[in-house]
Amino acid sequence: MSKSVNVKDLDVYYGDFLAVHDVSIDIAPKSVTAFIGPSGCGKSTLLRTLNRMHEVIPGAHVKGQVLVDGDDLYGAGVDPVTVRRQIGMVFQRPNPFPTMSIKENVLAGVRLNNKRISRSAADDLVEKSLLAANLWNEVKDRLEKPGQGLSGGQQQRLCIARAIAVEPQVLLMDEPCSALDPISTLAVEDLINELKDSFTVVIVTHNMQQAARVSDKTAFFNIAGTGKPGKLIEYAETTTIFNNPMQKSTEDYVSGRFG
Amino acid sequence: MTTATESARLPAVRNRLTTGQLPKRSTLYTVIGGFILAAALQGLIGFNWFGLLVFTGVFYLIAIYSLSLMKENRRKALDRLVSGLVCTAFILALAPLVSTLWTVVSKGLGILSWEFISTSGGAAHIDPDTLELVSSSGALQAIVGTLQITGLATLFSVPIGLLTAIYLVEYAHPTFWLRRTVNFLVDVMTGIPSIVAGLFAFSLFTLLLGPKAFSGLSAAVALSVLMIPTVVRSCEEMLRLVPADLREASYALGVTKYVTITRIVIPTAIAGIATGITLAIARVIGETAPIFMAASFTDSFNANPLSGPMQTLPVMAYTGYKFPGQDIDLSNNQAWGAALLLVLLVVVLNLMARIIAMIFAPKTSR
Incomplete structure (x- = not known):
């Protein structure tokens, strides 16, 4: 049920501004891929093109192809809604729906897509998703309480549970731990390792230890200067990127010598 | 032992950081002082409520500013003056509202009854039975x-x-x-x-x-x-x-x-x-x-x-x-x-x- 993602010669624009230039990258199914690089180098932008979320911003568009198991996301007549149902996303800041309880938040993806679901099936789905997000034991006694009453780390895991409840084929994570403390970060990282068994995971992170800990392959992005487009510098096995990179700038960045 | 430590702590050692300040209730006392002064002035020139309030305000502002300037510093004096002005503005803004509400309630309350809200008509008419x-x-x-x-x-x-x-x-x-x-x-x-x-x-x-x-x-x-x-x-x-x-x-x-x-x-x-x-x-x-x-x-x-x-x-x-x-x-x-x-x-x-x-x-x- 997890799918591969192949990006081919992708340019990403905000209006006339070229944000990411000429990226090609092949992501294998059931793997964890980390995007690292300095701020503003376009890694989040690229991530958002993988489920057509970037076009929520007025004027944003792409040139090139993104193939998910061979199907072009940007082909003519592709409905972004269909794409997003298959490719889920977790954001930097936890964003549970404030009007909904914990349970309703987990079921949001199913309910809001107007799928009929029986009460017992819904209960099972909530338990399964929350178990998968390592949150079940902490919230099982207060499923009817508001989702915003949880701590930040719990909220983020609730958002992950919400994203995996719709059973996407690919899960994109945009700096999911940057607002979390080390213990919650550890919980989310453990979770990513478990999610790998059933999903293709792509994670953007500023934390290089985190990239080294969770990912199979790592892509390093860099930017030549302000106003210049971000580029993919190097994409290889995580161990290669961190121990024996091909490019000088990659080595500088991962060893902390970056200017 | 206990008494010793308590007596060591208790003596009113004045915190040197709080010197040079007006006493705690000085605002209240100044308002009262201003009020008395205003009342005295009204005694001389004739009484009315509005004048009493205005003079109280003016006397208070002058008094608190000069007192604070003498005892404290310029910053605190200005702070007290502006706080006073803000409060005065608030009371001024509130006055028409309270006055309007008071007028409407006092004049309207008399007629307010179940009959007033449950019957219609306002004009006089001739009762068909008594012809009155x-x-x-x-x-x-x-x-x-x-x-x-x-x-x-x-x-x-x-x-x-x-x-x-x-x-x-x-x-x-x-x-x-x-x-x-x-x-x-x-x-x-x-x-x-x-x-x-x-x-x-x-x-x-x-x-x-x-x-x-x-x-x-x-x-x-x-x-x-x-x-x-x-x-x-x-x-x-x-x-x-x-x-x-x-x-x-x-x-x-x-x-x-x-x-x-x-x-x-x-x-x-x-x-x-x-x-x-x-x-x-x-x-x-x-x-x-x-x-x-x-x-x-x-x-x-x-x-x-x-x-x-x-x-x-x-x-x-x-x-x-x-x-x-x-x-x-x-x-x-x-x-x-x-x-x-x-x-x-x-x-x-x-x-x-x-x-x-x-x-x-x-x-x-x-």
């Missing part, structure tokens, strides 16, 4: 008229206003010409004098139905012209407050834009939207001129907003004074009664807005 001139007092026609006209206006304005706000916030591209036009027109509408709205409704219905086309519906149309821009602006404000994160979270789940708006954005903003709408209602419920033009006025009961003149509370307050019946005192009293009822209605509406906001507010309690 009796004057009945009642505001039922005005209460019903107010509720019907404002209710209809709300019914017209809320869908139009809310949908316009949704278009402006969720759909229109920031630089798209239609959005800029709508924005401009809403701004223009906000500035329309209410009498012009009344003229518009009056002439519209005269053109459609011929002369003397007074009706509650016509007044409701006039009120919606005034209400729509307020509703648009408050709903727009509230929809913009919904974090973009929530919309993105919803889109990322593969939820369509329409469902995102109806199930995520509006429920999150509903408390603010409900408050905004209630305040818009409270604003138009007191309109007199447009209703007077579009629905005229009447003393007889008319619960059909589609035809015939209709009375409302503000118009009743106006006509009670301007066009009193044979019993002039009764008419004036009725005017005050109508004004008091209107104030009560607005208070109830505001309370409702609070309660609605409380019920719908997103729950964040742990």
Whole structure:
């Protein structure tokens, strides 16, 4: 049920501004891929093109192809809604729906897509998703309480549970731990390792230890200067990127010598 | 041992950081001093309440500033002066409000009775049995008229206003010409004098139905012209407050834009939207001129907003004074009664807005 993602010669624009230039990258199914690089180098932008979320911003568009198991996301007549149902996303800041309880938040993806679901099936789905997000034991006694009453780390895991409840084929994570403390970060990282068994995971992170800990392959992005487009510098096995990179700038960045 | 440490701690060792300050209650004492001084001055030049308050304020400001300047420093003196000025401004702003409320309550309370709100008619008429001139007092026609006209206006304005706000916030591209036009027109509408709205409704219905086309519906149309821009602006404000994160979270789940708006954005903003709408209602419920033009006025009961003149509370307050019946005192009293009822209605509406906001507010309690 997890799918591969192949990006081919992708340019990403905000209006006339070229944000990411000429990226090609092949992501294998059931793997964890980390995007690292300095701020503003376009890694989040690229991530958002993988489920057509970037076009929520007025004027944003792409040139090139993104193939998910061979199907072009940007082909003519592709409905972004269909794409997003298959490719889920977790954001930097936890964003549970404030009007909904914990349970309703987990079921949001199913309910809001107007799928009929029986009460017992819904209960099972909530338990399964929350178990998968390592949150079940902490919230099982207060499923009817508001989702915003949880701590930040719990909220983020609730958002992950919400994203995996719709059973996407690919899960994109945009700096999911940057607002979390080390213990919650550890919980989310453990979770990513478990999610790998059933999903293709792509994670953007500023934390290089985190990239080294969770990912199979790592892509390093860099930017030549302000106003210049971000580029993919190097994409290889995580161990290669961190121990024996091909490019000088990659080595500088991962060893902390970056200017 | 204990006594030793206590006695060591207890002696009033003055904290050197607090020296050079006026004593704690100096503000209160200065106000009292200013009051006495003002009263003494009034004793010399003649007494009136307003003068007493003004002189108290002036004496207080002078005294506290010079005292503080002597004992403390310039910064603190200025701080006390400005605090005093702010409090004075607050009391000044409050005075007309309290005075108005007091006048309305004291003059209107006398006539307020079950009979006043449950019967209609205000003019004297001849009792058919005794052939005597009796004057009945009642505001039922005005209460019903107010509720019907404002209710209809709300019914017209809320869908139009809310949908316009949704278009402006969720759909229109920031630089798209239609959005800029709508924005401009809403701004223009906000500035329309209410009498012009009344003229518009009056002439519209005269053109459609011929002369003397007074009706509650016509007044409701006039009120919606005034209400729509307020509703648009408050709903727009509230929809913009919904974090973009929530919309993105919803889109990322593969939820369509329409469902995102109806199930995520509006429920999150509903408390603010409900408050905004209630305040818009409270604003138009007191309109007199447009209703007077579009629905005229009447003393007889008319619960059909589609035809015939209709009375409302503000118009009743106006006509009670301007066009009193044979019993002039009764008419004036009725005017005050109508004004008091209107104030009560607005208070109830505001309370409702609070309660609605409380019920719908997103729950964040742990």
